Amino acid sequence: MxxxxxxxxxxxxxxxxxxxxxxxxxxxxxxxxxxxxxxxxxxxxxxxxxxxxxxxxxxxxxxxxxxxxxxxxxxxxxxxxxxxxxxxxxxACTPLFLSSYNLRDAGSCIHTHSQAAVMVSLLHGAEFRISNIEQIKALPKFNSEGKKIGYMDFHDELIIPIIENTPFEEDLTGALQEAIKKYPGTTAVLVRRHGIYVWGEDVWKAKVYNEAIDYLLELAVKMYGVGIPTTCGIGEEKQYLKNLQN
Amino acid sequence: MxxxxxxxxxxxxxxxxxxxxxxxxxxxxxxxxxxxxxxxxxxxxxxxxxxxxxxxxxxxxxxxxxxxxxxxxxxxxxxxxxxxxxxxxxxACTPLFLSSYNLRDAGSCIHTHSQAAVMVSLLHGAEFRISNIEQIKALPKFNSEGKKIGYMDFHDELIIPIIENTPFEEDLTGALQEAIKKYPGTTAVLVRRHGIYVWGEDVWKAKVYNEAIDYLLELAVKMYGVGIPTTCGIGEEKQYLKNLQN
Amino acid sequence: MxxxxxxxxxxxxxxxxxxxxxxxxxxxxxxxxxxxxxxxxxxxxxxxxxxxxxxxxxxxxxxxxxxxxxxxxxxxxxxxxxxxxxxxxxxACTPLFLSSYNLRDAGSCIHTHSQAAVMVSLLHGAEFRISNIEQIKALPKFNSEGKKIGYMDFHDELIIPIIENTPFEEDLTGALQEAIKKYPGTTAVLVRRHGIYVWGEDVWKAKVYNEAIDYLLELAVKMYGVGIPTTCGIGEEKQYLKNLQN
Amino acid sequence: MxxxxxxxxxxxxxxxxxxxxxxxxxxxxxxxxxxxxxxxxxxxxxxxxxxxxxxxxxxxxxxxxxxxxxxxxxxxxxxxxxxxxxxxxxxACTPLFLSSYNLRDAGSCIHTHSQAAVMVSLLHGAEFRISNIEQIKALPKFNSEGKKIGYMDFHDELIIPIIENTPFEEDLTGALQEAIKKYPGTTAVLVRRHGIYVWGEDVWKAKVYNEAIDYLLELAVKMYGVGIPTTCGIGEEKQYLKNLQN
Structure with a gap:
C-alpha cells in the first residue's frame, strides 16, 4: 500500500x-x-x-x-x-474521512477531540439535540437523501447522532456509515468519550460547520450546568433555574 | 439594489x-x-x-x-x-445597524454571538440588570432623549433590554427599534438565544462598550454560578453563598 | 498641572x-x-x-x-x-500607584480588573487567605516594616486585604494606604467589585507577583466551586467533596 | 558547583x-x-x-x-x-528531572503548575485514575520494568500517582523516585497542591504526553463538576446526572 x-x-x-x-x-x-x-x-x-x-x-x-x-x-x-x-x-481516521466523501459527496472532513464534544457525549444518550439557538442557522439543511437544500432555521432542532467508541479508530467506520445513512439530515457524528467528525461540501464549509457545532456543544455544557435542557422551549427556561435573578 | x-x-x-x-x-x-x-x-x-x-x-x-x-x-x-x-x-444585520445610526446617531455598531450574551438571556427575563461593579464605569450615560451626558457611576444600575429572537434576522428590526426608543439609557440590546447588538458614537467607543458589556455578561454568568444576584447590594453577597469561606 | x-x-x-x-x-x-x-x-x-x-x-x-x-x-x-x-x-489610578512607591518603595505597580479578583472579592470578607499551594512560593515575604526578606513558603498563609470600592478611583487612596500600612506583609490590595493593585520592587517582579496572585485567585474560585476552602488543611480536602472519586 | x-x-x-x-x-x-x-x-x-x-x-x-x-x-x-x-x-527541579533520566531513561522532562493538575490533586486521593476516553491512547504503555511497549488502549485505565508536596522542591526527589519505581506503568507524577512532572523518550514525546495528560486532567475536573467519576463504566454515566437531558 x-x-x-x-x-x-x-x-x-x-x-x-x-x-x-x-x-x-x-x-x-x-x-x-x-x-x-x-x-x-x-x-x-x-x-x-x-x-x-x-x-x-x-x-x-x-x-x-x-x-x-x-x-x-x-x-x-x-x-x-x-x-x-x-x-x-x-x-486511522482515513476510512472515516472517506465515508463522508463516498456517502455524502463531502469536500472536506474534520475530526477533533473537542472537550465539549466529549462532555456532551457523557451528558446525552443516542443523540445530541438542541433548538432555538441562533447559531443553528449556520448549519446546513438536507433532504431525506442527504442532499443540501439550504440552511437550518432558528426553530429547527439540530440532531447529531452519537455512536459508541471502539478500541481501534478504523473500526468506527461501520457505525459511522450506519449513522450517516440513518441521519441524512446531519453533517456530523459524535463519538462517545472520543470527539466528533464534521464534514462539508468544501473545506471552508466544513470549518464553519465544525466551529458552529462546537459553539453549540460548548453552550450545551453550560446550559447543563444551570439546569436548562438544550431542547427547552422558548420562555420555559426560568422554570429550571435554581437561583432567582431579576 | x-x-x-x-x-x-x-x-x-x-x-x-x-x-x-x-x-x-x-x-x-x-x-x-x-x-x-x-x-x-x-x-x-x-x-x-x-x-x-x-x-x-x-x-x-x-x-x-x-x-x-x-x-x-x-x-x-x-x-x-x-x-x-x-x-x-x-x-441581514444591516437594518439593525442602520437603526442605531438613525435613532441614536451612532458611529458604529457591533453584533456578536457571545456565549455570555446567550447565557445571560437564558438566565434573565425582559432585562439584564447589574450594579456595583467597577467595569460599569466604562459605559456611557444618556439623558431621557438618548443623548450621551457622560459615563455611568459605580453604583448606577446598568439595564440592557432583552428582545425575543425571530427566525429572520431582519425581522428583529421592529423590536430592536422599539427597545432603543423605550430604553434611551442603553447602548446595547440583547437578543434572547442569539447574541447582542452594541453601538457607540464612533468605532472605538463601540468596541470598548462591547468589551465592557461582555465582561459584565461573563461575570454575571459566574455570579449566577455561585448564587449571587447581579443586583445584589454591597455587603449582602455572603447571605447567598452556600460554601463558607474565611 | x-x-x-x-x-x-x-x-x-x-x-x-x-x-x-x-x-x-x-x-x-x-x-x-x-x-x-x-x-x-x-x-x-x-x-x-x-x-x-x-x-x-x-x-x-x-x-x-x-x-x-x-x-x-x-x-x-x-x-x-x-x-x-x-x-x-x-x-485616576495615579495616586494609588504613587502610594505603593511612597509607602513601600515599589518600582512598579499594576492594576487590573481581573474577573477572578472580582469573584474572590464577592466570595471573601475583609481578607483573601490561601495556603498550602506551591504557587504561593512565587510571592515575596516581608518583615513587619514591609521590607522584603525573601519569598513565602509553601505552608505560609497568603493574606491580601480587600478594601471597599469608592465611586471615584482616586478616593480609594486613603483606604489603600491604610491597608498597606496595616498589612506590611502584603504586596497587593484587592478592591471589592473592582479588581486588584499589585506592586513589586521592579517591573518584572510586579508582573510576576501579579501573575502568581491571579493564578491563586482563579484557583480559589475553582476551589469554591467544589466546596474546598482556600485555607483547608492538607489532607482535609476530601471531607468537603460532594461527589465521590476513586 | x-x-x-x-x-x-x-x-x-x-x-x-x-x-x-x-x-x-x-x-x-x-x-x-x-x-x-x-x-x-x-x-x-x-x-x-x-x-x-x-x-x-x-x-x-x-x-x-x-x-x-x-x-x-x-x-x-x-x-x-x-x-x-x-x-x-x-x-530546584533539577534532581527531579534527573530522576526521570536515570530511572526511566527519559529524553526530556516537563514540570508545570497546571491548575487542572492542582484541582485533580485536591479531588483525588493517592492516585488519579481515568479510563474509557480516546485521548488516553496518546499515552505510552510500559512493561513491569518501565520499558515502553507501545501505547495505551481506549479501555486501559491510566493511573498517575499523586505524591505529597514538600516545602523545598528538591525534597520531592525521594517521593518522586519512589513513585517512579512503584508505578513502572506511569510516565508522570502528580504533586498535590503543586503541579505535575511528565517525561518522555524525547522532547516531542514529553510534550505530547504532557498535553494529553493535561487534557485528561481538565476533562476530569469537568466530569467532577457534573458528578461523573473518571473511572465510570461506559453506559453508566447517566445514573450520576442530576439534570435530565433528551
Missing part, C-alpha cells in the same frame, strides 16, 4: 489555499482552539477538480505539521496512495 | 484605521474572543465626514474577511449601495 | 525594555489575559536611576497604547508632570 | 530544534497554556548523542527565557555543570 516518497509536487505549492497548505494552517488554528491536543484529531481535504484526496498523517503534532507530511490518494483508487510522506503512517 | 462591483477606491486604503481595514482587523480580534464563531456576528462603521456606511458582508468567515469584501452605503440613501463586493450578499 | 506636550525624548526609545515601551508591551499581554478589558486597569513603572515615574493614561485602549501616550512625573515633585501627552487625561 | 560562564557554544545555535532553542520556544507555548505562570514550572531536555542535559534556570519568566539562560550538565557527571549562565541559579 505504501509506495515511494514520490509526487512531491502534489503537496508543494506557494498558494496558501492549496489543500496541503490549508491542512497545515487549519491544524494550527484547531490546536489553538484545543481541538487537536497531543496529536489528536485530523483533517482531510478533497480536491474535486483534480479528483485527489489530501490526508493529515497519524501521530504528528498537528500544530507543527508541514505540507511534505501530507498523504494523497486518488479518489477513484481509494485503496492506494499516490503520495506517501517518508517515515509517516496514514491516519 | 445590488449594483456593479464599482467604487473599489472606497474600500482600498493603506491607512490601518480606514473603516474597511478596521472592520477586518476588529473581526479578527472578535474571532479570537469567540464572538463571531462560524461566520456569526458582524460590524458596521459609519464614516461621518464622508457620510458613508461600511458593512461587513453576510456569511463570510469573519477572521478571513478582506477590505474588498465590504459593502458601502451612502447615509442619505440607505435603500441602496454605492459599493457591492462581487459574489457576496449584504448582511 | 498639565503642561505642554514636551519632553518627547523621555518616552521615545529603541530599547524594548525602556519603561514607555514596556508599559505598552505589557498592556498588550494583560489585554490577552483579560485583565484590562474595555480600557480598564493600568500600570506605572518607576525609573529609579533617573528618579522618574511613567504612567499609562486614562481611558485609552490598553492593547493599542503607544509610547507617546505615556505621562511622566519626577519622583521628587509628584504633584506635577514633566511630560503630558496631547489630548489625554492622567489616570 | 557553579563555574564560569563558559561553553557558550553549547547553547547558541541557528537550529530551532537545538535543545537550548527548544526549551525557550516550548516555554512560550507553555506560558500561553497557563502552565508556567509567574516563573513556575520548567523543562529539561537530554541530548542523548552528545550525552548532555539542558536545564531551564530557576525563577526566570518562562516566556522571556533566552538560550543564554540555559544550564548544561554532562550526563556522566551529574553533580556538576559544564555551563552556567551568568547571574542565574539552577532550578
Amino acid at each position: 505504501i509506495g515511494a516518497n514520490k509526487n512531491e509536487h502534489l503537496v508543494i505549492s506557494a498558494d496558501p489555499d492549496h489543500p496541503a497548505n490549508l491542512i497545515c494552517s487549519l491544524c494550527k488554528n484547531f490546536y489553538t482552539n484545543g481541538w487537536v491536543t497531543g496529536t489528536g484529531g485530523g483533517i482531510s481535504i478533497r480536491d474535486k477538480p483534480n479528483n485527489l484526496i489530501y490526508l493529515a498523517p497519524s501521530g504528528v503534532q498537528k500544530e507543527r505539521m508541514l505540507p511534505e507530511n501530507i498523504f494523497v490518494k486518488h479518489f477513484d483508487h481509494q485503496d492506494q496512495y499516490v503520495r506517501v510522506p517518508q517515515g509517516l503512517k496514514p491516519s | 445590488i449594483g456593479a462591483n464599482k467604487n473599489e477606491h472606497l474600500v482600498i486604503s493603506a491607512d490601518p484605521d480606514h473603516p474597511a481595514n478596521l472592520i477586518c482587523s476588529l473581526c479578527k480580534n472578535f474571532y479570537t474572543n469567540g464572538w463571531v464563531t462560524g461566520t456569526g456576528g458582524g460590524i458596521s462603521i459609519r464614516d461621518k465626514p464622508n457620510n458613508l456606511i461600511y458593512l461587513a458582508p453576510s456569511g463570510v468567515q469573519k477572521e478571513r474577511m478582506l477590505p474588498e469584501n465590504i459593502f458601502v452605503k451612502h447615509f442619505d440613501h440607505q435603500d441602496q449601495y454605492v459599493r457591492v463586493p462581487q459574489g457576496l450578499k449584504p448582511s | 498639565i503642561g505642554a506636550n514636551k519632553n518627547e525624548h523621555l518616552v521615545i526609545s529603541a530599547d524594548p525594555d525602556h519603561p514607555a515601551n514596556l508599559i505598552c508591551s505589557l498592556c498588550k499581554n494583560f489585554y490577552t489575559n483579560g485583565w484590562v478589558t474595555g480600557t480598564g486597569g493600568g500600570i506605572s513603572i518607576r525609573d529609579k536611576p533617573n528618579n522618574l515615574i511613567y504612567l499609562a493614561p486614562s481611558g485609552v485602549q490598553k492593547e493599542r497604547m503607544l509610547p507617546e501616550n505615556i505621562f511622566v512625573k519626577h519622583f521628587d515633585h509628584q504633584d506635577q508632570y514633566v511630560r503630558v501627552p496631547q489630548g489625554l487625561k492622567p489616570s | 557553579i563555574g564560569a560562564n563558559k561553553n557558550e557554544h553549547l547553547v547558541i545555535s541557528a537550529d530551532p530544534d537545538h535543545p537550548a532553542n527548544l526549551i525557550c520556544s516550548l516555554c512560550k507555548n507553555f506560558y500561553t497554556n497557563g502552565w508556567v505562570t509567574g516563573t513556575g514550572g520548567g523543562i529539561s531536555i537530554r541530548d542523548k548523542p552528545n550525552n548532555l542535559i539542558y536545564l531551564a534556570p530557576s525563577g526566570v519568566q518562562k516566556e522571556r527565557m533566552l538560550p543564554e539562560n540555559i544550564f548544561v550538565k554532562h550526563f556522566d557527571h551529574q553533580d556538576q555543570y559544564v555551563r552556567v549562565p551568568q547571574g542565574l541559579k539552577p532550578s
Whole structure:
C-alpha cells in the first residue's frame, strides 16, 4: 500500500489555499482552539477538480505539521496512495474521512477531540439535540437523501447522532456509515468519550460547520450546568433555574 | 439594489484605521474572543465626514474577511449601495445597524454571538440588570432623549433590554427599534438565544462598550454560578453563598 | 498641572525594555489575559536611576497604547508632570500607584480588573487567605516594616486585604494606604467589585507577583466551586467533596 | 558547583530544534497554556548523542527565557555543570528531572503548575485514575520494568500517582523516585497542591504526553463538576446526572 516518497509536487505549492497548505494552517488554528491536543484529531481535504484526496498523517503534532507530511490518494483508487510522506503512517481516521466523501459527496472532513464534544457525549444518550439557538442557522439543511437544500432555521432542532467508541479508530467506520445513512439530515457524528467528525461540501464549509457545532456543544455544557435542557422551549427556561435573578 | 462591483477606491486604503481595514482587523480580534464563531456576528462603521456606511458582508468567515469584501452605503440613501463586493450578499444585520445610526446617531455598531450574551438571556427575563461593579464605569450615560451626558457611576444600575429572537434576522428590526426608543439609557440590546447588538458614537467607543458589556455578561454568568444576584447590594453577597469561606 | 506636550525624548526609545515601551508591551499581554478589558486597569513603572515615574493614561485602549501616550512625573515633585501627552487625561489610578512607591518603595505597580479578583472579592470578607499551594512560593515575604526578606513558603498563609470600592478611583487612596500600612506583609490590595493593585520592587517582579496572585485567585474560585476552602488543611480536602472519586 | 560562564557554544545555535532553542520556544507555548505562570514550572531536555542535559534556570519568566539562560550538565557527571549562565541559579527541579533520566531513561522532562493538575490533586486521593476516553491512547504503555511497549488502549485505565508536596522542591526527589519505581506503568507524577512532572523518550514525546495528560486532567475536573467519576463504566454515566437531558 505504501509506495515511494514520490509526487512531491502534489503537496508543494506557494498558494496558501492549496489543500496541503490549508491542512497545515487549519491544524494550527484547531490546536489553538484545543481541538487537536497531543496529536489528536485530523483533517482531510478533497480536491474535486483534480479528483485527489489530501490526508493529515497519524501521530504528528498537528500544530507543527508541514505540507511534505501530507498523504494523497486518488479518489477513484481509494485503496492506494499516490503520495506517501517518508517515515509517516496514514491516519486511522482515513476510512472515516472517506465515508463522508463516498456517502455524502463531502469536500472536506474534520475530526477533533473537542472537550465539549466529549462532555456532551457523557451528558446525552443516542443523540445530541438542541433548538432555538441562533447559531443553528449556520448549519446546513438536507433532504431525506442527504442532499443540501439550504440552511437550518432558528426553530429547527439540530440532531447529531452519537455512536459508541471502539478500541481501534478504523473500526468506527461501520457505525459511522450506519449513522450517516440513518441521519441524512446531519453533517456530523459524535463519538462517545472520543470527539466528533464534521464534514462539508468544501473545506471552508466544513470549518464553519465544525466551529458552529462546537459553539453549540460548548453552550450545551453550560446550559447543563444551570439546569436548562438544550431542547427547552422558548420562555420555559426560568422554570429550571435554581437561583432567582431579576 | 445590488449594483456593479464599482467604487473599489472606497474600500482600498493603506491607512490601518480606514473603516474597511478596521472592520477586518476588529473581526479578527472578535474571532479570537469567540464572538463571531462560524461566520456569526458582524460590524458596521459609519464614516461621518464622508457620510458613508461600511458593512461587513453576510456569511463570510469573519477572521478571513478582506477590505474588498465590504459593502458601502451612502447615509442619505440607505435603500441602496454605492459599493457591492462581487459574489457576496449584504448582511441581514444591516437594518439593525442602520437603526442605531438613525435613532441614536451612532458611529458604529457591533453584533456578536457571545456565549455570555446567550447565557445571560437564558438566565434573565425582559432585562439584564447589574450594579456595583467597577467595569460599569466604562459605559456611557444618556439623558431621557438618548443623548450621551457622560459615563455611568459605580453604583448606577446598568439595564440592557432583552428582545425575543425571530427566525429572520431582519425581522428583529421592529423590536430592536422599539427597545432603543423605550430604553434611551442603553447602548446595547440583547437578543434572547442569539447574541447582542452594541453601538457607540464612533468605532472605538463601540468596541470598548462591547468589551465592557461582555465582561459584565461573563461575570454575571459566574455570579449566577455561585448564587449571587447581579443586583445584589454591597455587603449582602455572603447571605447567598452556600460554601463558607474565611 | 498639565503642561505642554514636551519632553518627547523621555518616552521615545529603541530599547524594548525602556519603561514607555514596556508599559505598552505589557498592556498588550494583560489585554490577552483579560485583565484590562474595555480600557480598564493600568500600570506605572518607576525609573529609579533617573528618579522618574511613567504612567499609562486614562481611558485609552490598553492593547493599542503607544509610547507617546505615556505621562511622566519626577519622583521628587509628584504633584506635577514633566511630560503630558496631547489630548489625554492622567489616570485616576495615579495616586494609588504613587502610594505603593511612597509607602513601600515599589518600582512598579499594576492594576487590573481581573474577573477572578472580582469573584474572590464577592466570595471573601475583609481578607483573601490561601495556603498550602506551591504557587504561593512565587510571592515575596516581608518583615513587619514591609521590607522584603525573601519569598513565602509553601505552608505560609497568603493574606491580601480587600478594601471597599469608592465611586471615584482616586478616593480609594486613603483606604489603600491604610491597608498597606496595616498589612506590611502584603504586596497587593484587592478592591471589592473592582479588581486588584499589585506592586513589586521592579517591573518584572510586579508582573510576576501579579501573575502568581491571579493564578491563586482563579484557583480559589475553582476551589469554591467544589466546596474546598482556600485555607483547608492538607489532607482535609476530601471531607468537603460532594461527589465521590476513586 | 557553579563555574564560569563558559561553553557558550553549547547553547547558541541557528537550529530551532537545538535543545537550548527548544526549551525557550516550548516555554512560550507553555506560558500561553497557563502552565508556567509567574516563573513556575520548567523543562529539561537530554541530548542523548552528545550525552548532555539542558536545564531551564530557576525563577526566570518562562516566556522571556533566552538560550543564554540555559544550564548544561554532562550526563556522566551529574553533580556538576559544564555551563552556567551568568547571574542565574539552577532550578530546584533539577534532581527531579534527573530522576526521570536515570530511572526511566527519559529524553526530556516537563514540570508545570497546571491548575487542572492542582484541582485533580485536591479531588483525588493517592492516585488519579481515568479510563474509557480516546485521548488516553496518546499515552505510552510500559512493561513491569518501565520499558515502553507501545501505547495505551481506549479501555486501559491510566493511573498517575499523586505524591505529597514538600516545602523545598528538591525534597520531592525521594517521593518522586519512589513513585517512579512503584508505578513502572506511569510516565508522570502528580504533586498535590503543586503541579505535575511528565517525561518522555524525547522532547516531542514529553510534550505530547504532557498535553494529553493535561487534557485528561481538565476533562476530569469537568466530569467532577457534573458528578461523573473518571473511572465510570461506559453506559453508566447517566445514573450520576442530576439534570435530565433528551
